[in-house]
Amino acid sequence: MGLIGGLIVGGLAAAGGLGLDVSLFAGATFAVPLGIAGAGYELLVARGRLPLSVLTPMALYWAVAFPVVRVLHAAVLALYAGEDAAVPYGWLDFIVYQIVLSLGFAIGYWWLHENFAPRWWFHLRNRNPVANFFIRHQLEYAGLAERERERKRSGAASKTGRSG
Incomplete structure:
Protein backbone atom coordinates (compact mmCIF):
# COMPACT_ATOMS: atom_id res chain seq x y z
CA MET A 1 0.00 0.00 0.00
CA GLY A 2 2.81 2.38 0.79
CA LEU A 3 4.37 2.07 -2.66
CA ILE A 4 1.05 2.47 -4.44
CA GLY A 5 0.12 5.42 -2.23
CA GLY A 6 3.48 7.05 -2.88
CA LEU A 7 3.10 6.65 -6.64
CA ILE A 8 -0.37 8.18 -6.51
CA VAL A 9 0.75 11.12 -4.36
CA GLY A 10 3.79 11.77 -6.55
CA GLY A 11 1.70 11.52 -9.72
CA LEU A 12 -0.98 13.86 -8.40
CA ALA A 13 1.65 16.34 -7.24
CA ALA A 14 3.19 16.35 -10.72
CA ALA A 15 -0.24 16.64 -12.37
CA GLY A 16 -1.00 19.54 -10.03
CA GLY A 17 1.95 21.48 -11.41
CA LEU A 18 4.57 20.90 -8.74
CA GLY A 19 8.13 20.41 -9.89
CA LEU A 20 9.62 16.98 -10.48
CA ASP A 21 11.79 17.21 -7.36
CA VAL A 22 8.83 18.15 -5.15
CA SER A 23 6.65 15.43 -6.72
CA LEU A 24 9.28 12.74 -6.13
CA PHE A 25 9.87 13.99 -2.61
CA ALA A 26 6.12 14.04 -1.90
CA GLY A 27 5.71 10.48 -3.17
CA ALA A 28 8.66 9.12 -1.22
CA THR A 29 7.79 10.88 2.03
CA PHE A 30 4.24 9.51 1.82
CA ALA A 31 5.18 5.96 0.77
CA VAL A 32 7.58 5.27 3.64
CA PRO A 33 5.38 6.20 6.64
CA LEU A 34 2.30 4.65 5.00
CA GLY A 35 4.24 1.43 4.44
CA ILE A 36 5.41 1.44 8.06
CA ALA A 37 1.83 2.00 9.29
CA GLY A 38 0.59 -0.83 7.07
CA ALA A 39 3.29 -3.14 8.37
CA GLY A 40 2.30 -2.17 11.92
CA TYR A 41 -1.29 -3.19 11.22
CA GLU A 42 -0.19 -6.51 9.72
CA LEU A 43 1.99 -7.22 12.76
CA LEU A 44 -0.94 -6.55 15.10
CA VAL A 45 -3.07 -8.99 13.10
CA ALA A 46 -0.28 -11.57 12.94
CA ARG A 47 0.23 -11.42 16.71
CA GLY A 48 -3.50 -11.79 17.35
CA ARG A 49 -3.94 -8.27 18.76
CA LEU A 50 -6.47 -7.40 16.05
CA PRO A 51 -8.93 -9.86 14.47
CA LEU A 52 -8.62 -10.92 10.85
CA SER A 53 -11.27 -9.79 8.34
CA VAL A 54 -13.09 -7.33 10.62
CA LEU A 55 -13.59 -3.77 9.36
CA THR A 56 -14.15 -1.93 12.67
CA PRO A 57 -10.70 -2.56 14.24
CA MET A 58 -9.09 -1.77 10.89
CA ALA A 59 -11.06 1.48 10.62
CA LEU A 60 -10.10 2.45 14.18
CA TYR A 61 -6.43 1.68 13.50
CA TRP A 62 -6.41 3.78 10.33
CA ALA A 63 -8.45 6.58 11.99
CA VAL A 64 -5.32 7.15 14.06
CA ALA A 65 -2.54 5.98 11.74
CA PHE A 66 -3.64 7.67 8.50
CA PRO A 67 -3.85 11.21 9.93
CA VAL A 68 -0.50 10.69 11.67
CA VAL A 69 1.06 9.55 8.38
CA ARG A 70 -0.43 12.52 6.54
CA VAL A 71 0.63 15.06 9.18
CA LEU A 72 4.20 13.70 9.14
CA HIS A 73 4.15 13.73 5.35
CA ALA A 74 2.81 17.29 5.20
CA ALA A 75 5.24 18.56 7.84
CA VAL A 76 8.26 17.17 6.01
CA LEU A 77 6.90 18.37 2.67
CA ALA A 78 6.28 21.83 4.16
CA LEU A 79 9.93 22.00 5.25
CA TYR A 80 11.04 21.03 1.74
CA ALA A 81 8.57 22.87 -0.48
CA GLY A 82 6.86 25.39 1.79
CA GLU A 83 3.52 25.34 3.60
CA ASP A 84 1.61 26.54 0.55
CA ALA A 85 2.39 23.25 -1.21
CA ALA A 86 1.77 21.03 1.82
CA VAL A 87 -1.22 22.57 3.63
CA PRO A 88 -2.70 25.43 1.60
CA TYR A 89 -5.75 25.89 3.89
CA GLY A 90 -4.05 25.61 7.28
CA TRP A 91 -3.19 22.82 9.67
CA LEU A 92 -6.50 22.49 11.54
CA ASP A 93 -8.56 22.04 8.36
CA PHE A 94 -5.92 19.66 7.06
CA ILE A 95 -5.97 17.41 10.15
CA VAL A 96 -9.77 17.27 10.33
CA TYR A 97 -9.94 16.40 6.63
CA GLN A 98 -7.39 13.61 7.10
CA ILE A 99 -9.47 12.08 9.89
CA VAL A 100 -12.50 12.09 7.56
CA LEU A 101 -10.44 10.53 4.75
CA SER A 102 -9.13 7.81 7.04
CA LEU A 103 -12.43 5.90 6.95
CA GLY A 104 -12.37 5.74 3.16
CA PHE A 105 -8.76 4.64 3.27
CA ALA A 106 -9.62 1.95 5.85
CA ILE A 107 -12.43 0.61 3.66
CA GLY A 108 -10.09 0.45 0.66
CA TYR A 109 -7.38 -1.20 2.74
CA TRP A 110 -9.91 -3.73 4.06
CA TRP A 111 -11.15 -4.49 0.54
CA LEU A 112 -7.61 -5.07 -0.74
CA HIS A 113 -6.82 -7.10 2.36
CA GLU A 114 -9.86 -9.34 1.79
CA ASN A 115 -9.46 -9.75 -1.97
CA PHE A 116 -5.74 -9.81 -2.71
CA ALA A 117 -3.91 -10.73 0.49
Missing part, protein backbone atom coordinates in the same frame (compact mmCIF):
# COMPACT_ATOMS: atom_id res chain seq x y z
CA PRO A 118 -5.31 -14.30 0.62
CA ARG A 119 -3.78 -15.05 -2.78
CA TRP A 120 -0.39 -14.01 -1.44
CA TRP A 121 -0.89 -15.89 1.84
CA PHE A 122 -1.78 -19.04 -0.10
CA HIS A 123 1.64 -19.00 -1.77
CA LEU A 124 3.40 -18.40 1.56
CA ARG A 125 1.41 -20.88 3.66
CA ASN A 126 3.99 -23.70 3.63
CA ARG A 127 6.86 -21.55 4.90
CA ASN A 128 5.05 -18.89 6.93
CA PRO A 129 3.02 -19.96 9.98
CA VAL A 130 1.06 -16.69 10.06
CA ALA A 131 0.02 -17.06 6.41
CA ASN A 132 -0.88 -20.69 7.10
CA PHE A 133 -3.09 -19.57 10.00
CA PHE A 134 -4.83 -16.99 7.80
CA ILE A 135 -5.47 -19.52 5.02
CA ARG A 136 -6.77 -22.15 7.46
CA HIS A 137 -9.04 -19.52 9.04
CA GLN A 138 -10.51 -18.57 5.67
CA LEU A 139 -10.92 -22.19 4.55
CA GLU A 140 -12.73 -23.03 7.80
CA TYR A 141 -15.08 -20.11 7.23
CA ALA A 142 -15.68 -21.15 3.62
CA GLY A 143 -16.52 -24.68 4.79
CA LEU A 144 -18.97 -23.38 7.40
CA ALA A 145 -20.62 -21.08 4.85
CA GLU A 146 -20.96 -23.93 2.35
CA ARG A 147 -22.54 -26.23 4.96
CA GLU A 148 -24.98 -23.46 5.91
CA ARG A 149 -25.97 -22.98 2.25
CA GLU A 150 -26.49 -26.73 1.87
CA ARG A 151 -28.60 -26.82 5.03
CA LYS A 152 -30.80 -24.01 3.73
CA ARG A 153 -31.13 -25.67 0.30
CA SER A 154 -32.09 -29.01 1.80
CA GLY A 155 -34.56 -27.31 4.16
CA ALA A 156 -36.15 -25.40 1.28
CA ALA A 157 -36.28 -28.54 -0.88
CA SER A 158 -38.00 -30.56 1.85
CA LYS A 159 -40.60 -27.81 2.37
CA THR A 160 -41.45 -27.67 -1.35
CA GLY A 161 -41.55 -31.47 -1.55
CA ARG A 162 -44.21 -31.76 1.20
CA SER A 163 -46.57 -29.16 -0.20
CA GLY A 164 -46.65 -30.54 -3.79
Whole structure:
Protein backbone atom coordinates (compact mmCIF):
# COMPACT_ATOMS: atom_id res chain seq x y z
CA MET A 1 0.00 0.00 0.00
CA GLY A 2 2.81 2.38 0.79
CA LEU A 3 4.37 2.07 -2.66
CA ILE A 4 1.05 2.47 -4.44
CA GLY A 5 0.12 5.42 -2.23
CA GLY A 6 3.48 7.05 -2.88
CA LEU A 7 3.10 6.65 -6.64
CA ILE A 8 -0.37 8.18 -6.51
CA VAL A 9 0.75 11.12 -4.36
CA GLY A 10 3.79 11.77 -6.55
CA GLY A 11 1.70 11.52 -9.72
CA LEU A 12 -0.98 13.86 -8.40
CA ALA A 13 1.65 16.34 -7.24
CA ALA A 14 3.19 16.35 -10.72
CA ALA A 15 -0.24 16.64 -12.37
CA GLY A 16 -1.00 19.54 -10.03
CA GLY A 17 1.95 21.48 -11.41
CA LEU A 18 4.57 20.90 -8.74
CA GLY A 19 8.13 20.41 -9.89
CA LEU A 20 9.62 16.98 -10.48
CA ASP A 21 11.79 17.21 -7.36
CA VAL A 22 8.83 18.15 -5.15
CA SER A 23 6.65 15.43 -6.72
CA LEU A 24 9.28 12.74 -6.13
CA PHE A 25 9.87 13.99 -2.61
CA ALA A 26 6.12 14.04 -1.90
CA GLY A 27 5.71 10.48 -3.17
CA ALA A 28 8.66 9.12 -1.22
CA THR A 29 7.79 10.88 2.03
CA PHE A 30 4.24 9.51 1.82
CA ALA A 31 5.18 5.96 0.77
CA VAL A 32 7.58 5.27 3.64
CA PRO A 33 5.38 6.20 6.64
CA LEU A 34 2.30 4.65 5.00
CA GLY A 35 4.24 1.43 4.44
CA ILE A 36 5.41 1.44 8.06
CA ALA A 37 1.83 2.00 9.29
CA GLY A 38 0.59 -0.83 7.07
CA ALA A 39 3.29 -3.14 8.37
CA GLY A 40 2.30 -2.17 11.92
CA TYR A 41 -1.29 -3.19 11.22
CA GLU A 42 -0.19 -6.51 9.72
CA LEU A 43 1.99 -7.22 12.76
CA LEU A 44 -0.94 -6.55 15.10
CA VAL A 45 -3.07 -8.99 13.10
CA ALA A 46 -0.28 -11.57 12.94
CA ARG A 47 0.23 -11.42 16.71
CA GLY A 48 -3.50 -11.79 17.35
CA ARG A 49 -3.94 -8.27 18.76
CA LEU A 50 -6.47 -7.40 16.05
CA PRO A 51 -8.93 -9.86 14.47
CA LEU A 52 -8.62 -10.92 10.85
CA SER A 53 -11.27 -9.79 8.34
CA VAL A 54 -13.09 -7.33 10.62
CA LEU A 55 -13.59 -3.77 9.36
CA THR A 56 -14.15 -1.93 12.67
CA PRO A 57 -10.70 -2.56 14.24
CA MET A 58 -9.09 -1.77 10.89
CA ALA A 59 -11.06 1.48 10.62
CA LEU A 60 -10.10 2.45 14.18
CA TYR A 61 -6.43 1.68 13.50
CA TRP A 62 -6.41 3.78 10.33
CA ALA A 63 -8.45 6.58 11.99
CA VAL A 64 -5.32 7.15 14.06
CA ALA A 65 -2.54 5.98 11.74
CA PHE A 66 -3.64 7.67 8.50
CA PRO A 67 -3.85 11.21 9.93
CA VAL A 68 -0.50 10.69 11.67
CA VAL A 69 1.06 9.55 8.38
CA ARG A 70 -0.43 12.52 6.54
CA VAL A 71 0.63 15.06 9.18
CA LEU A 72 4.20 13.70 9.14
CA HIS A 73 4.15 13.73 5.35
CA ALA A 74 2.81 17.29 5.20
CA ALA A 75 5.24 18.56 7.84
CA VAL A 76 8.26 17.17 6.01
CA LEU A 77 6.90 18.37 2.67
CA ALA A 78 6.28 21.83 4.16
CA LEU A 79 9.93 22.00 5.25
CA TYR A 80 11.04 21.03 1.74
CA ALA A 81 8.57 22.87 -0.48
CA GLY A 82 6.86 25.39 1.79
CA GLU A 83 3.52 25.34 3.60
CA ASP A 84 1.61 26.54 0.55
CA ALA A 85 2.39 23.25 -1.21
CA ALA A 86 1.77 21.03 1.82
CA VAL A 87 -1.22 22.57 3.63
CA PRO A 88 -2.70 25.43 1.60
CA TYR A 89 -5.75 25.89 3.89
CA GLY A 90 -4.05 25.61 7.28
CA TRP A 91 -3.19 22.82 9.67
CA LEU A 92 -6.50 22.49 11.54
CA ASP A 93 -8.56 22.04 8.36
CA PHE A 94 -5.92 19.66 7.06
CA ILE A 95 -5.97 17.41 10.15
CA VAL A 96 -9.77 17.27 10.33
CA TYR A 97 -9.94 16.40 6.63
CA GLN A 98 -7.39 13.61 7.10
CA ILE A 99 -9.47 12.08 9.89
CA VAL A 100 -12.50 12.09 7.56
CA LEU A 101 -10.44 10.53 4.75
CA SER A 102 -9.13 7.81 7.04
CA LEU A 103 -12.43 5.90 6.95
CA GLY A 104 -12.37 5.74 3.16
CA PHE A 105 -8.76 4.64 3.27
CA ALA A 106 -9.62 1.95 5.85
CA ILE A 107 -12.43 0.61 3.66
CA GLY A 108 -10.09 0.45 0.66
CA TYR A 109 -7.38 -1.20 2.74
CA TRP A 110 -9.91 -3.73 4.06
CA TRP A 111 -11.15 -4.49 0.54
CA LEU A 112 -7.61 -5.07 -0.74
CA HIS A 113 -6.82 -7.10 2.36
CA GLU A 114 -9.86 -9.34 1.79
CA ASN A 115 -9.46 -9.75 -1.97
CA PHE A 116 -5.74 -9.81 -2.71
CA ALA A 117 -3.91 -10.73 0.49
CA PRO A 118 -5.31 -14.30 0.62
CA ARG A 119 -3.78 -15.05 -2.78
CA TRP A 120 -0.39 -14.01 -1.44
CA TRP A 121 -0.89 -15.89 1.84
CA PHE A 122 -1.78 -19.04 -0.10
CA HIS A 123 1.64 -19.00 -1.77
CA LEU A 124 3.40 -18.40 1.56
CA ARG A 125 1.41 -20.88 3.66
CA ASN A 126 3.99 -23.70 3.63
CA ARG A 127 6.86 -21.55 4.90
CA ASN A 128 5.05 -18.89 6.93
CA PRO A 129 3.02 -19.96 9.98
CA VAL A 130 1.06 -16.69 10.06
CA ALA A 131 0.02 -17.06 6.41
CA ASN A 132 -0.88 -20.69 7.10
CA PHE A 133 -3.09 -19.57 10.00
CA PHE A 134 -4.83 -16.99 7.80
CA ILE A 135 -5.47 -19.52 5.02
CA ARG A 136 -6.77 -22.15 7.46
CA HIS A 137 -9.04 -19.52 9.04
CA GLN A 138 -10.51 -18.57 5.67
CA LEU A 139 -10.92 -22.19 4.55
CA GLU A 140 -12.73 -23.03 7.80
CA TYR A 141 -15.08 -20.11 7.23
CA ALA A 142 -15.68 -21.15 3.62
CA GLY A 143 -16.52 -24.68 4.79
CA LEU A 144 -18.97 -23.38 7.40
CA ALA A 145 -20.62 -21.08 4.85
CA GLU A 146 -20.96 -23.93 2.35
CA ARG A 147 -22.54 -26.23 4.96
CA GLU A 148 -24.98 -23.46 5.91
CA ARG A 149 -25.97 -22.98 2.25
CA GLU A 150 -26.49 -26.73 1.87
CA ARG A 151 -28.60 -26.82 5.03
CA LYS A 152 -30.80 -24.01 3.73
CA ARG A 153 -31.13 -25.67 0.30
CA SER A 154 -32.09 -29.01 1.80
CA GLY A 155 -34.56 -27.31 4.16
CA ALA A 156 -36.15 -25.40 1.28
CA ALA A 157 -36.28 -28.54 -0.88
CA SER A 158 -38.00 -30.56 1.85
CA LYS A 159 -40.60 -27.81 2.37
CA THR A 160 -41.45 -27.67 -1.35
CA GLY A 161 -41.55 -31.47 -1.55
CA ARG A 162 -44.21 -31.76 1.20
CA SER A 163 -46.57 -29.16 -0.20
CA GLY A 164 -46.65 -30.54 -3.79
